[in-house]
Amino acid sequence: MNHLESFLSWSTISFExxxxxxxxxxxxxxxxxxxxxxxxxxxSCGIGLLFTYEFFGFSSLTSYYVYxxxxxxxxxxxxxxxxxxxxxxxxxxxxxxxxxxxxxMVLSILLLARAASDAWGQPNRVAIYGTTLDRxxxxxxxAILAVLLLIRNYYGLALEPLQRAIAAGICFICAVDVIxxxxxxxxxxxxxxxxxxxxxxxxxxxxxPQIMRVNDIWSTVHLLSFxxxxxxxxxxxxxxxxxxxxxPVLLPVEVYREMSPAINMRLATFNDRLVELLxx
Amino acid sequence: MNELNxxxxxxxxxxxxxxxxxxxxxxxxxxxxxxxxxxxxDALPSARHYAYxxxxxxxxxxxxxxxxxxxxxxxxxxxxxxxRRAVAxxxxxxxxxxxxxxxxxxxxxxxxxxxxxxxxxxxRFILGLKFQFLYALVWLRLxxxxxxxxxxxxxxxxxxxxxxxxxxxxxxxxALSAGQVAGRIGA
Numbered sequence: 001m002n003h004l005e006s007f008l009s010w011s012t013i014s015f016e017x018x019x020x021x022x023x024x025x026x027x028x029x030x031x032x033x034x035x036x037x038x039x040x041x042x043x044s045c046g047i048g049l050l051f052t053y054e055f056f057g058f059s060s061l062t063s064y065y066v067y068x069x070x071x072x073x074x075x076x077x078x079x080x081x082x083x084x085x086x087x088x089x090x091x092x093x094x095x096x097x098x099x100x101x102x103x104x105m106v107l108s109i110l111l112l113a114r115a116a117s118d119a120w121g122q123p124n125r126v127a128i129y130g131t132t133l134d135r136x137x138x139x140x141x142x143a144i145l146a147v148l149l150l151i152r153n154y155y156g157l158a159l160e161p162l163q164r165a166i167a168a169g170i171c172f173i174c175a176v177d178v179i180x181x182x183x184x185x186x187x188x189x190x191x192x193x194x195x196x197x198x199x200x201x202x203x204x205x206x207x208x209p210q211i212m213r214v215n216d217i218w219s220t221v222h223l224l225s226f227x228x229x230x231x232x233x234x235x236x237x238x239x240x241x242x243x244x245x246x247x248p249v250l251l252p253v254e255v256y257r258e259m260s261p262a263i264n265m266r267l268a269t270f271n272d273r274l275v276e277l278l279x280x
Numbered sequence: 281m282n283e284l285n286x287x288x289x290x291x292x293x294x295x296x297x298x299x300x301x302x303x304x305x306x307x308x309x310x311x312x313x314x315x316x317x318x319x320x321x322d323a324l325p326s327a328r329h330y331a332y333x334x335x336x337x338x339x340x341x342x343x344x345x346x347x348x349x350x351x352x353x354x355x356x357x358x359x360x361x362x363x364r365r366a367v368a369x370x371x372x373x374x375x376x377x378x379x380x381x382x383x384x385x386x387x388x389x390x391x392x393x394x395x396x397x398x399x400x401x402x403x404r405f406i407l408g409l410k411f412q413f414l415y416a417l418v419w420l421r422l423x424x425x426x427x428x429x430x431x432x433x434x435x436x437x438x439x440x441x442x443x444x445x446x447x448x449x450x451x452x453x454x455a456l457s458a459g460q461v462a463g464r465i466g467a
Binding site for chain 1: 290292294295297298299301302379382384385386387388389390391392393394395396400403404407408410411414415417418
Protein backbone atom coordinates (compact mmCIF):
# COMPACT_ATOMS: atom_id res chain seq x y z
CA MET A 1 0.00 0.00 0.00
CA ASN A 2 1.56 3.32 -1.01
CA HIS A 3 1.39 6.57 0.98
CA LEU A 4 -1.58 7.93 -0.93
CA GLU A 5 -3.64 4.76 -0.45
CA SER A 6 -2.69 4.64 3.20
CA PHE A 7 -3.71 8.27 3.65
CA LEU A 8 -7.01 7.73 1.82
CA SER A 9 -7.80 4.60 3.81
CA TRP A 10 -7.22 6.35 7.13
CA SER A 11 -9.18 9.40 5.97
CA THR A 12 -12.10 7.19 4.94
CA ILE A 13 -12.09 5.43 8.30
CA SER A 14 -11.99 8.82 10.05
CA PHE A 15 -15.04 9.91 8.04
CA GLU A 16 -16.79 6.63 8.84
CA UNK A 17 -16.10 7.14 12.55
CA UNK A 18 -17.56 10.65 12.35
CA UNK A 19 -20.66 9.39 10.52
CA UNK A 20 -21.13 6.58 13.08
CA UNK A 21 -20.70 9.06 15.94
CA UNK A 22 -23.38 11.28 14.45
CA UNK A 23 -25.61 8.27 13.86
CA UNK A 24 -25.38 7.31 17.53
CA UNK A 25 -25.50 10.80 19.07
CA UNK A 26 -28.47 11.80 16.91
CA UNK A 27 -30.14 8.46 17.59
CA UNK A 28 -30.69 7.84 13.88
CA UNK A 29 -31.57 4.19 14.57
CA UNK A 30 -34.84 5.48 16.03
CA UNK A 31 -36.07 6.50 12.58
CA UNK A 32 -33.70 4.77 10.14
CA UNK A 33 -32.30 1.63 11.80
CA UNK A 34 -31.05 0.09 8.57
CA UNK A 35 -29.11 3.21 7.64
CA UNK A 36 -27.51 3.03 11.10
CA UNK A 37 -26.60 -0.60 10.33
CA UNK A 38 -25.19 0.49 6.94
CA UNK A 39 -22.97 3.11 8.63
CA UNK A 40 -21.72 0.48 11.11
CA UNK A 41 -21.09 -2.03 8.31
CA UNK A 42 -19.04 0.56 6.41
CA UNK A 43 -16.91 1.28 9.47
CA SER A 44 -16.48 -2.42 10.30
CA CYS A 45 -15.51 -3.20 6.71
CA GLY A 46 -13.02 -0.32 6.64
CA ILE A 47 -11.35 -1.36 9.90
CA GLY A 48 -11.44 -5.06 8.97
CA LEU A 49 -9.84 -4.35 5.61
CA LEU A 50 -7.12 -2.22 7.15
CA PHE A 51 -6.27 -4.95 9.67
CA THR A 52 -6.22 -7.53 6.89
CA TYR A 53 -3.75 -5.39 4.94
CA GLU A 54 -1.59 -5.02 8.05
CA PHE A 55 -1.54 -8.75 8.86
CA PHE A 56 -1.58 -10.38 5.45
CA GLY A 57 -0.05 -7.67 3.26
CA PHE A 58 -1.72 -5.45 0.71
CA SER A 59 -1.04 -7.74 -2.26
CA SER A 60 -1.90 -11.05 -0.56
CA LEU A 61 -4.66 -13.32 -1.81
CA THR A 62 -6.46 -13.08 1.54
CA SER A 63 -6.59 -9.27 1.25
CA TYR A 64 -7.87 -9.67 -2.29
CA TYR A 65 -10.79 -11.89 -1.18
CA VAL A 66 -11.52 -9.81 1.91
CA TYR A 67 -11.62 -6.66 -0.24
CA UNK A 68 -14.21 -8.11 -2.62
CA UNK A 69 -16.12 -9.55 0.33
CA UNK A 70 -16.38 -6.12 1.98
CA UNK A 71 -17.47 -4.55 -1.31
CA UNK A 72 -20.36 -7.01 -1.65
CA UNK A 73 -21.26 -6.78 2.05
CA UNK A 74 -21.43 -2.97 1.74
CA UNK A 75 -23.61 -3.33 -1.36
CA UNK A 76 -26.04 -5.57 0.54
CA UNK A 77 -26.16 -3.15 3.51
CA UNK A 78 -26.69 -0.27 1.08
CA UNK A 79 -29.58 -2.09 -0.56
CA UNK A 80 -31.24 -2.56 2.82
CA UNK A 81 -30.77 1.14 3.59
CA UNK A 82 -32.40 1.97 0.25
CA UNK A 83 -35.31 -0.38 1.05
CA UNK A 84 -35.75 1.50 4.30
CA UNK A 85 -35.72 4.85 2.48
CA UNK A 86 -38.46 3.51 0.22
CA UNK A 87 -40.60 2.56 3.19
CA UNK A 88 -39.89 5.64 5.26
CA UNK A 89 -42.59 8.25 5.15
CA UNK A 90 -44.77 6.28 2.76
CA UNK A 91 -46.03 3.71 5.27
CA UNK A 92 -48.35 6.39 6.71
CA UNK A 93 -50.02 6.66 3.29
CA UNK A 94 -51.26 3.09 3.30
CA UNK A 95 -52.93 3.06 -0.09
CA UNK A 96 -49.98 4.54 -1.95
CA UNK A 97 -47.49 2.39 -0.04
CA UNK A 98 -49.44 -0.76 -0.99
CA UNK A 99 -49.13 0.31 -4.63
CA UNK A 100 -45.51 1.50 -4.46
CA UNK A 101 -43.97 -1.49 -2.71
CA UNK A 102 -45.28 -3.81 -5.37
CA UNK A 103 -43.87 -1.64 -8.16
CA UNK A 104 -40.50 -1.38 -6.42
CA MET A 105 -40.46 -5.08 -5.58
CA VAL A 106 -41.01 -6.07 -9.22
CA LEU A 107 -38.35 -3.58 -10.34
CA SER A 108 -35.88 -4.85 -7.71
CA ILE A 109 -36.43 -8.49 -8.68
CA LEU A 110 -35.90 -7.68 -12.36
CA LEU A 111 -32.74 -5.68 -11.68
CA LEU A 112 -31.32 -8.27 -9.27
CA ALA A 113 -32.07 -11.06 -11.73
CA ARG A 114 -30.26 -9.06 -14.38
CA ALA A 115 -27.28 -8.54 -12.04
CA ALA A 116 -27.16 -12.27 -11.23
CA SER A 117 -27.42 -13.36 -14.86
CA ASP A 118 -24.79 -10.81 -15.87
CA ALA A 119 -22.37 -12.02 -13.22
CA TRP A 120 -23.16 -15.66 -14.07
CA GLY A 121 -21.86 -15.31 -17.58
CA GLN A 122 -18.51 -13.85 -16.52
CA PRO A 123 -15.19 -15.73 -16.52
CA ASN A 124 -14.73 -17.48 -13.18
CA ARG A 125 -12.65 -14.78 -11.52
CA VAL A 126 -13.60 -13.00 -8.30
CA ALA A 127 -12.54 -9.56 -9.51
CA ILE A 128 -14.64 -9.83 -12.69
CA TYR A 129 -17.62 -11.26 -10.77
CA GLY A 130 -17.22 -8.54 -8.18
CA THR A 131 -17.02 -5.62 -10.59
CA THR A 132 -19.97 -6.93 -12.62
CA LEU A 133 -22.16 -7.56 -9.59
CA ASP A 134 -21.18 -4.31 -7.90
CA ARG A 135 -21.84 -2.37 -11.11
CA UNK A 136 -25.28 -3.88 -11.58
CA UNK A 137 -26.24 -3.48 -7.92
CA UNK A 138 -25.17 0.16 -7.99
CA UNK A 139 -27.14 0.76 -11.19
CA UNK A 140 -30.16 -0.99 -9.63
CA UNK A 141 -29.84 1.23 -6.54
CA UNK A 142 -29.88 4.40 -8.63
CA ALA A 143 -32.83 3.16 -10.69
CA ILE A 144 -34.87 2.19 -7.62
CA LEU A 145 -34.15 5.51 -5.90
CA ALA A 146 -35.07 7.39 -9.08
CA VAL A 147 -38.38 5.50 -9.43
CA LEU A 148 -39.15 6.03 -5.74
CA LEU A 149 -38.53 9.76 -6.03
CA LEU A 150 -40.56 9.99 -9.24
CA ILE A 151 -43.53 8.33 -7.53
CA ARG A 152 -43.17 10.52 -4.43
CA ASN A 153 -42.91 13.60 -6.62
CA TYR A 154 -46.01 12.53 -8.58
CA TYR A 155 -48.07 12.26 -5.40
CA GLY A 156 -46.52 15.41 -3.88
CA LEU A 157 -44.81 13.53 -1.03
CA ALA A 158 -41.35 15.07 -0.66
CA LEU A 159 -38.57 13.38 1.32
CA GLU A 160 -37.44 14.87 4.64
CA PRO A 161 -34.06 16.70 4.49
CA LEU A 162 -32.13 13.88 6.23
CA GLN A 163 -33.54 11.20 3.95
CA ARG A 164 -32.85 13.42 0.95
CA ALA A 165 -29.21 13.81 1.99
CA ILE A 166 -28.87 10.05 2.53
CA ALA A 167 -30.37 9.40 -0.91
CA ALA A 168 -28.06 11.98 -2.53
CA GLY A 169 -25.01 10.41 -0.86
CA ILE A 170 -25.99 6.90 -1.91
CA CYS A 171 -26.70 8.13 -5.43
CA PHE A 172 -23.26 9.72 -5.71
CA ILE A 173 -21.46 6.60 -4.45
CA CYS A 174 -23.47 4.40 -6.81
CA ALA A 175 -22.91 6.64 -9.83
CA VAL A 176 -19.14 6.68 -9.30
CA ASP A 177 -19.17 2.92 -8.66
CA VAL A 178 -21.06 2.20 -11.85
CA ILE A 179 -18.72 4.27 -13.99
CA UNK A 180 -15.59 2.97 -12.25
CA UNK A 181 -16.71 -0.66 -12.34
CA UNK A 182 -17.61 -0.47 -16.02
CA UNK A 183 -14.16 0.86 -16.90
CA UNK A 184 -12.41 -1.59 -14.54
CA UNK A 185 -14.38 -4.58 -15.83
CA UNK A 186 -13.62 -3.62 -19.41
CA UNK A 187 -9.92 -3.51 -18.63
CA UNK A 188 -10.02 -6.82 -16.74
CA UNK A 189 -11.88 -8.59 -19.50
CA UNK A 190 -9.89 -6.82 -22.23
CA UNK A 191 -6.22 -5.89 -22.27
CA UNK A 192 -5.55 -7.16 -18.72
CA UNK A 193 -7.37 -10.49 -19.03
CA UNK A 194 -4.07 -12.43 -19.19
CA UNK A 195 -3.57 -11.47 -15.54
CA UNK A 196 -6.36 -13.87 -14.57
CA UNK A 197 -5.15 -16.82 -16.69
CA UNK A 198 -2.64 -19.24 -15.19
CA UNK A 199 -1.72 -20.31 -18.71
CA UNK A 200 -0.42 -16.77 -19.31
CA UNK A 201 1.79 -16.71 -16.21
CA UNK A 202 4.81 -15.59 -18.21
CA UNK A 203 3.05 -12.25 -18.91
CA UNK A 204 2.28 -11.51 -15.26
CA UNK A 205 5.51 -9.61 -14.41
CA UNK A 206 4.93 -7.30 -17.35
CA UNK A 207 1.27 -6.78 -16.46
CA UNK A 208 1.81 -6.24 -12.76
CA PRO A 209 2.63 -2.48 -12.96
CA GLN A 210 -0.45 -1.90 -15.13
CA ILE A 211 -2.70 -3.83 -12.75
CA MET A 212 -1.31 -1.93 -9.76
CA ARG A 213 -1.78 1.39 -11.52
CA VAL A 214 -5.38 0.60 -12.49
CA ASN A 215 -6.17 -0.52 -8.94
CA ASP A 216 -4.51 2.59 -7.48
CA ILE A 217 -6.53 4.94 -9.68
CA TRP A 218 -9.79 3.11 -8.99
CA SER A 219 -9.16 2.99 -5.21
CA THR A 220 -8.41 6.71 -5.15
CA VAL A 221 -11.54 7.64 -7.10
CA HIS A 222 -13.71 5.22 -5.09
CA LEU A 223 -12.46 6.43 -1.70
CA LEU A 224 -12.70 10.11 -2.65
CA SER A 225 -16.31 9.69 -3.80
CA PHE A 226 -17.02 7.77 -0.62
CA UNK A 227 -15.65 10.56 1.52
CA UNK A 228 -17.67 13.11 -0.41
CA UNK A 229 -20.87 11.15 0.24
CA UNK A 230 -20.06 10.77 3.90
CA UNK A 231 -19.46 14.52 3.99
CA UNK A 232 -23.04 14.98 2.72
CA UNK A 233 -24.35 12.69 5.47
CA UNK A 234 -22.30 14.45 8.17
CA UNK A 235 -23.65 17.80 6.98
CA UNK A 236 -27.22 16.50 7.19
CA UNK A 237 -26.64 15.08 10.65
CA UNK A 238 -24.91 18.15 12.09
CA UNK A 239 -28.14 19.36 13.72
CA UNK A 240 -30.40 17.34 16.03
CA UNK A 241 -33.08 15.46 14.15
CA UNK A 242 -36.57 16.95 14.16
CA UNK A 243 -39.34 15.04 15.90
CA UNK A 244 -40.87 12.40 13.63
CA UNK A 245 -43.79 13.83 11.71
CA UNK A 246 -47.22 12.61 12.66
CA UNK A 247 -49.02 10.12 10.47
CA PRO A 248 -51.40 11.83 8.04
CA VAL A 249 -55.13 11.72 8.71
CA LEU A 250 -56.52 9.56 5.92
CA LEU A 251 -59.83 10.08 4.18
CA PRO A 252 -62.55 7.43 4.30
CA VAL A 253 -61.98 4.88 1.55
CA GLU A 254 -65.38 5.71 0.03
CA VAL A 255 -64.08 9.11 -1.05
CA TYR A 256 -61.47 7.51 -3.28
CA ARG A 257 -63.85 4.87 -4.59
CA GLU A 258 -66.35 7.50 -5.59
CA MET A 259 -64.10 10.34 -6.67
CA SER A 260 -61.26 8.62 -8.48
CA PRO A 261 -63.30 7.09 -11.34
CA ALA A 262 -65.24 10.36 -11.66
CA ILE A 263 -62.05 12.41 -11.94
CA ASN A 264 -60.53 9.98 -14.42
CA MET A 265 -63.67 10.09 -16.51
CA ARG A 266 -63.53 13.88 -16.58
CA LEU A 267 -59.87 13.86 -17.50
CA ALA A 268 -60.61 11.40 -20.30
CA THR A 269 -63.38 13.66 -21.62
CA PHE A 270 -60.95 16.53 -21.51
CA ASN A 271 -58.54 14.57 -23.69
CA ASP A 272 -61.34 13.67 -26.11
CA ARG A 273 -62.09 17.35 -26.56
CA LEU A 274 -58.46 18.08 -27.23
CA VAL A 275 -58.53 15.41 -29.93
CA GLU A 276 -61.58 17.17 -31.43
CA LEU A 277 -59.61 20.40 -31.45
CA LEU A 278 -57.03 18.75 -33.64
CA UNK A 279 -59.52 17.56 -36.25
CA UNK A 280 -59.40 19.60 -39.46
CA MET B 281 -22.19 2.95 -29.01
CA ASN B 282 -20.53 0.15 -27.04
CA GLU B 283 -21.67 -1.25 -23.70
CA LEU B 284 -19.18 0.84 -21.75
CA ASN B 285 -20.50 4.14 -23.09
CA UNK B 286 -24.11 3.03 -22.73
CA UNK B 287 -23.79 2.05 -19.07
CA UNK B 288 -21.86 5.22 -18.22
CA UNK B 289 -24.45 7.35 -20.03
CA UNK B 290 -27.30 5.51 -18.29
CA UNK B 291 -25.67 6.03 -14.87
CA UNK B 292 -25.16 9.73 -15.56
CA UNK B 293 -28.73 10.23 -16.83
CA UNK B 294 -30.29 8.31 -13.94
CA UNK B 295 -28.14 10.16 -11.40
CA UNK B 296 -29.07 13.47 -13.01
CA UNK B 297 -32.79 12.63 -12.80
CA UNK B 298 -32.36 11.52 -9.21
CA UNK B 299 -30.48 14.64 -8.16
CA UNK B 300 -33.04 16.82 -9.95
CA UNK B 301 -35.79 15.05 -8.02
CA UNK B 302 -33.90 15.60 -4.79
CA UNK B 303 -33.98 19.38 -5.20
CA UNK B 304 -36.57 20.64 -2.71
CA UNK B 305 -39.61 22.20 -4.31
CA UNK B 306 -41.91 24.54 -2.52
CA UNK B 307 -44.81 24.28 -4.89
CA UNK B 308 -45.32 20.55 -5.01
CA UNK B 309 -44.51 19.09 -1.67
CA UNK B 310 -45.81 17.56 1.43
CA UNK B 311 -47.26 21.00 2.13
CA UNK B 312 -49.95 20.21 -0.42
CA UNK B 313 -51.00 17.21 1.59
CA UNK B 314 -50.59 18.99 4.92
CA UNK B 315 -52.73 21.93 3.88
CA UNK B 316 -55.29 19.72 2.25
CA UNK B 317 -57.37 19.23 5.35
CA UNK B 318 -56.94 22.69 6.77
CA UNK B 319 -57.51 24.85 3.71
CA UNK B 320 -58.82 23.10 0.68
CA UNK B 321 -59.54 26.16 -1.36
CA ASP B 322 -56.01 27.49 -1.04
CA ALA B 323 -54.42 24.13 -1.66
CA LEU B 324 -56.42 23.50 -4.80
CA PRO B 325 -57.46 26.56 -6.72
CA SER B 326 -60.51 25.60 -8.73
CA ALA B 327 -60.77 25.82 -12.50
CA ARG B 328 -61.24 29.49 -13.30
CA HIS B 329 -59.79 30.31 -16.69
CA TYR B 330 -62.93 29.23 -18.50
CA ALA B 331 -64.67 32.29 -17.00
CA TYR B 332 -62.81 34.54 -19.42
CA UNK B 333 -63.94 32.75 -22.52
CA UNK B 334 -66.49 35.40 -23.58
CA UNK B 335 -63.81 38.08 -23.72
CA UNK B 336 -61.42 35.72 -25.47
CA UNK B 337 -64.08 34.79 -28.02
CA UNK B 338 -64.76 38.42 -28.75
CA UNK B 339 -61.09 39.19 -29.12
CA UNK B 340 -60.52 36.24 -31.43
CA UNK B 341 -63.69 36.42 -33.52
CA UNK B 342 -63.49 36.19 -37.29
CA UNK B 343 -65.38 39.48 -37.64
CA UNK B 344 -62.75 41.25 -35.59
CA UNK B 345 -59.99 39.72 -37.66
CA UNK B 346 -61.69 40.78 -40.90
CA UNK B 347 -62.22 44.30 -39.60
CA UNK B 348 -58.58 44.61 -38.60
CA UNK B 349 -57.29 43.32 -41.94
CA UNK B 350 -59.56 45.65 -43.91
CA UNK B 351 -59.03 48.82 -41.88
CA UNK B 352 -55.65 48.73 -40.26
CA UNK B 353 -52.30 49.22 -42.03
CA UNK B 354 -50.73 45.85 -43.01
CA UNK B 355 -48.03 46.02 -40.32
CA UNK B 356 -50.53 46.78 -37.57
CA UNK B 357 -52.92 44.08 -38.79
CA UNK B 358 -50.11 41.52 -38.83
CA UNK B 359 -49.09 42.48 -35.32
CA UNK B 360 -52.70 42.31 -34.10
CA UNK B 361 -53.21 38.82 -35.56
CA UNK B 362 -49.99 37.65 -33.95
CA UNK B 363 -51.16 39.04 -30.61
CA ARG B 364 -54.49 37.23 -30.99
CA ARG B 365 -52.67 33.93 -31.39
CA ALA B 366 -50.58 34.71 -28.33
CA VAL B 367 -53.76 35.38 -26.35
CA ALA B 368 -55.23 32.06 -27.49
CA UNK B 369 -52.07 30.23 -26.43
CA UNK B 370 -52.17 31.86 -23.02
CA UNK B 371 -55.80 30.92 -22.66
CA UNK B 372 -54.95 27.33 -23.56
CA UNK B 373 -52.23 27.44 -20.92
CA UNK B 374 -54.86 28.47 -18.41
CA UNK B 375 -56.98 25.49 -19.39
CA UNK B 376 -53.90 23.33 -18.89
CA UNK B 377 -53.68 24.69 -15.36
CA UNK B 378 -57.32 23.78 -14.77
CA UNK B 379 -56.68 20.24 -15.97
CA UNK B 380 -53.61 19.99 -13.74
CA UNK B 381 -55.61 21.09 -10.71
CA UNK B 382 -58.14 18.35 -11.29
CA UNK B 383 -55.43 15.74 -11.81
CA UNK B 384 -53.70 16.96 -8.66
CA UNK B 385 -56.91 16.61 -6.74
CA UNK B 386 -57.05 12.99 -7.90
CA UNK B 387 -53.48 12.36 -6.76
CA UNK B 388 -54.00 13.96 -3.36
CA UNK B 389 -57.16 11.95 -2.76
CA UNK B 390 -55.20 8.81 -3.72
CA UNK B 391 -52.35 9.74 -1.36
CA UNK B 392 -54.80 10.23 1.50
CA UNK B 393 -56.82 7.11 0.81
CA UNK B 394 -56.18 3.94 2.82
CA UNK B 395 -56.80 1.89 -0.33
CA UNK B 396 -56.04 2.70 -3.93
CA UNK B 397 -56.74 0.87 -7.15
CA UNK B 398 -53.69 0.38 -9.37
CA UNK B 399 -56.05 0.42 -12.35
CA UNK B 400 -57.36 3.89 -11.50
CA UNK B 401 -53.88 5.22 -10.79
CA UNK B 402 -52.42 3.82 -14.00
CA UNK B 403 -55.37 5.20 -15.96
CA ARG B 404 -54.90 8.68 -14.49
CA PHE B 405 -51.17 8.57 -15.17
CA ILE B 406 -51.74 7.64 -18.81
CA LEU B 407 -54.45 10.29 -19.15
CA GLY B 408 -51.97 12.87 -17.87
CA LEU B 409 -49.34 11.81 -20.40
CA LYS B 410 -51.92 11.85 -23.19
CA PHE B 411 -53.07 15.30 -22.21
CA GLN B 412 -49.52 16.66 -22.28
CA PHE B 413 -49.07 15.28 -25.78
CA LEU B 414 -52.39 16.60 -27.08
CA TYR B 415 -51.85 19.94 -25.43
CA ALA B 416 -48.54 20.29 -27.26
CA LEU B 417 -50.24 19.48 -30.58
CA VAL B 418 -53.07 21.99 -30.02
CA TRP B 419 -50.55 24.60 -28.96
CA LEU B 420 -48.63 24.02 -32.18
CA ARG B 421 -51.83 24.33 -34.19
CA LEU B 422 -52.66 27.63 -32.56
CA UNK B 423 -49.14 28.83 -33.13
CA UNK B 424 -49.33 28.07 -36.83
CA UNK B 425 -52.32 30.32 -37.28
CA UNK B 426 -55.41 28.12 -36.92
CA UNK B 427 -57.82 29.32 -34.29
CA UNK B 428 -60.54 26.67 -33.82
CA UNK B 429 -62.83 28.90 -31.78
CA UNK B 430 -65.86 26.59 -31.74
CA UNK B 431 -63.83 23.69 -30.39
CA UNK B 432 -62.14 25.97 -27.93
CA UNK B 433 -65.58 26.99 -26.75
CA UNK B 434 -66.62 23.33 -26.31
CA UNK B 435 -63.48 22.74 -24.34
CA UNK B 436 -64.20 25.73 -22.19
CA UNK B 437 -67.72 24.51 -21.47
CA UNK B 438 -66.23 21.26 -20.27
CA UNK B 439 -63.82 23.07 -18.00
CA UNK B 440 -66.71 25.07 -16.61
CA UNK B 441 -68.52 21.90 -15.61
CA UNK B 442 -65.28 20.56 -14.20
CA UNK B 443 -64.93 23.65 -12.08
CA UNK B 444 -68.36 23.17 -10.58
CA UNK B 445 -67.66 19.49 -9.94
CA UNK B 446 -64.33 20.38 -8.38
CA UNK B 447 -65.95 22.83 -6.01
CA UNK B 448 -68.60 20.27 -5.02
CA UNK B 449 -65.93 17.59 -4.53
CA UNK B 450 -63.81 19.82 -2.35
CA UNK B 451 -66.77 20.75 -0.22
CA UNK B 452 -67.68 17.09 0.20
CA UNK B 453 -64.13 16.10 1.11
CA UNK B 454 -63.78 19.03 3.46
CA ALA B 455 -66.90 17.89 5.24
CA LEU B 456 -65.70 14.29 5.29
CA SER B 457 -62.28 15.15 6.66
CA ALA B 458 -63.88 17.17 9.42
CA GLY B 459 -65.97 14.15 10.27
CA GLN B 460 -69.18 16.04 9.68
CA VAL B 461 -70.75 13.47 7.44
CA ALA B 462 -69.13 10.33 8.79
CA GLY B 463 -72.51 8.93 9.67
CA ARG B 464 -73.82 9.48 6.16
CA ILE B 465 -70.87 7.65 4.60
CA GLY B 466 -71.21 4.75 7.01
CA ALA B 467 -74.88 4.43 6.26
